[in-house]
Amino acid sequence: xxxxxxxxxxxxxxxxxxxxxxxxxxxxxxxxxxxxxxxxxxxxxxxxxxxxxxxxxxxxxxxxxxxxxxxxxxxxxxxxxxxxxxxxxxxxxxxxxxxxxxxxxxxxxxxxxxxxxxxxxxxxxxxxxxxxxxxxxxxxxxxxxxxxxxxxxxxxxxxxxxxxxxxxxxxxxxxxxxxxxxxxxxxxxxxxxxxxxxxxxxxxxxxxxxxxxxxxxxxxxxxxxxxxxxxxxxxxxxxxxxxxxxxxxxxxxxxxxxxxxxxxxxxxxxxxxxxxxxxxxxxx
Numbered sequence: 001x002x003x004x005x006x007x008x009x010x011x012x013x014x015x016x017x018x019x020x021x022x023x024x025x026x027x028x029x030x031x032x033x034x035x036x037x038x039x040x041x042x043x044x045x046x047x048x049x050x051x052x053x054x055x056x057x058x059x060x061x062x063x064x065x066x067x068x069x070x071x072x073x074x075x076x077x078x079x080x081x082x083x084x085x086x087x088x089x090x091x092x093x094x095x096x097x098x099x100x101x102x103x104x105x106x107x108x109x110x111x112x113x114x115x116x117x118x119x120x121x122x123x124x125x126x127x128x129x130x131x132x133x134x135x136x137x138x139x140x141x142x143x144x145x146x147x148x149x150x151x152x153x154x155x156x157x158x159x160x161x162x163x164x165x166x167x168x169x170x171x172x173x174x175x176x177x178x179x180x181x182x183x184x185x186x187x188x189x190x191x192x193x194x195x196x197x198x199x200x201x202x203x204x205x206x207x208x209x210x211x212x213x214x215x216x217x218x219x220x221x222x223x224x225x226x227x228x229x230x231x232x233x234x235x236x237x238x239x240x241x242x243x244x245x246x247x248x249x250x251x252x253x254x255x256x257x258x259x260x261x262x263x264x265x266x267x268x269x270x271x272x273x274x275x276x277x278x279x280x281x282x283x284x
Contacts, residue, residue, distance in 0.1 A: 047105045048138040057144050061112045065125035066105035072128045074108035079122040080154045116278050120144045120151035149276050153196035156276045163269040166251035169211045173274035185213030186273035187225045198259030207256050211272035214252030237261050
């Protein structure tokens, strides 16, 4: 690959020999070239379809990844931090996962026997070749949410634009539950997920605050999610100066300016986020 890069850079230098290109503008020439070379090299080594996959929770899903050269190992990783060495999956070390029936041009493929909503998100196949330690990484997005939920940040959420107070919003969400999954106001308890949801709201809806599933109604300043877990109390989750010591501000929302946690009067009306959770993960 390095010989190919040097050759292409030489061609670029010859093609621009008569131009006076400011140093800070060279990236405009180099970045597209490197992207093209990396894509070409990856395409020559891996057999991979990066198209988004939509699957209904409970169905099986095969994540395919083929290699045209000899390789040392390969693994799949999910955006939430989970990773699975393909050799271990094929050996049956991970319950609920197995080798695909057909491994032709799919040596690094894995099969998820029953997809969960938690499997939504970006999956990356990483392949480490046998020669010179070369490695490749290809990513595809899996959406495993029931209609009308949307996969965002590793969860399945329904963004309601009409307004309700916190209690009525929770009743509405819970009314969406089925025999297959439970629905409640959203639990957003990781910093990464908080940022992803914030960006999704900004790109899709008006920048307004949204109710989510936290409160300290049972005990002032003792914040819990609707599933019983403790709401994070540290930076960078909360809006500066919050939560307040205020018996009238007992419900949690994502504020409109930066998407921080914000304690608000439960009787205020606003849009809200519902989240679907597999029935095996029942709320407390």
